[in-house]
Every structure is written in structure tokens, then in C-alpha cells.
Amino acid sequence: MSEIDIRTSFMNCSKGEAFRIMVPAGLEHLDWDRRDYLGWHDPKAPQRAYLVTWRGDEPVGIVLRRADPAAARARFQMCSLCQTPQPSDNVALYVAPRSGDAGRNGNTIGTYLCAGLNCSAHVRVAPPVSEIQPDPAVVVETKIAGLKSRLDGFVAKVDSV
């Protein structure tokens, strides 16, 4: 995925906004085989975040805004994409405007995500071998498949067209 692929993939912001997005450097060195999506925060505006994945062979990008942490929160929370339970500081509520008119009218989708936008790394951590689940590679495959399908579901929810 090149910078231009990424810029033209955003479905829930204007073209002008997409061309002002800070796209991470070093894209040509990324190992896409080990990622189900690329997620990053805007270094100048950390509340703003971006997630780019594939829909079939097409890159599709989503602009997100990190919501302020709620006052009272559970100690542990689960990311809705990779379903890794973790200390709640590591999980944040992100809000994505829906694509098209719905988003322009203020319609949004909220979801809890790993605050590091690093679900791809989480699902690739192999669990210790146990009697119930003897093959860690199978567990990792299953987790990757789950992440991909929930990612597809999230993309479909944001895409209101």
C-alpha cells in the first residue's frame, strides 16, 4: 500500500481532509503479512486516529476520533476488534463518522479499540501450550481470522452508502 493508496482509501472524510492526513513514514518497509490493518494517531493531534485495512483487494481507510476517557471505568476492558482483555488504560473509545451524508449529518459509530491500534500484534501472540488447546499456531490462526471478520464488520458499519 502506497501513500497515495492510503490517502484515496478514506471513506469517511472529504478528499481535502484525506490529503492533509499525516501518513506514517516508512510504508515501504512495513510487513503487511503481519498486519490486518494499519492504525496510527496523528502526531500533532493525538485525538485523531486512522485505520486502513482491505475490503477484498481494495484499501479502505477510516478516520477515527479518540473519545475522552469516561470518569468511571472498569479496570479491565476488551478491544472490540481483537477481543484482547487488558487493563482499561490500554483500551479507548474511538468514534468514526459514518461515510457520506450520514457522517456529514453527525452520524457516528463508536467502538472500543486497543489504544495503541496494535490489534495485529496482540492476535499474533501465541498462547502457552495447554491440554485444552495443544496447538498455539491454531489459536493464533483463529484469532487472526476473528480479527479480520470483526474488522470487516466494523468497515461495513461505518460505510453507510
Ligand SMILES: [Zn+2]
Ligand atoms: Zn485490539
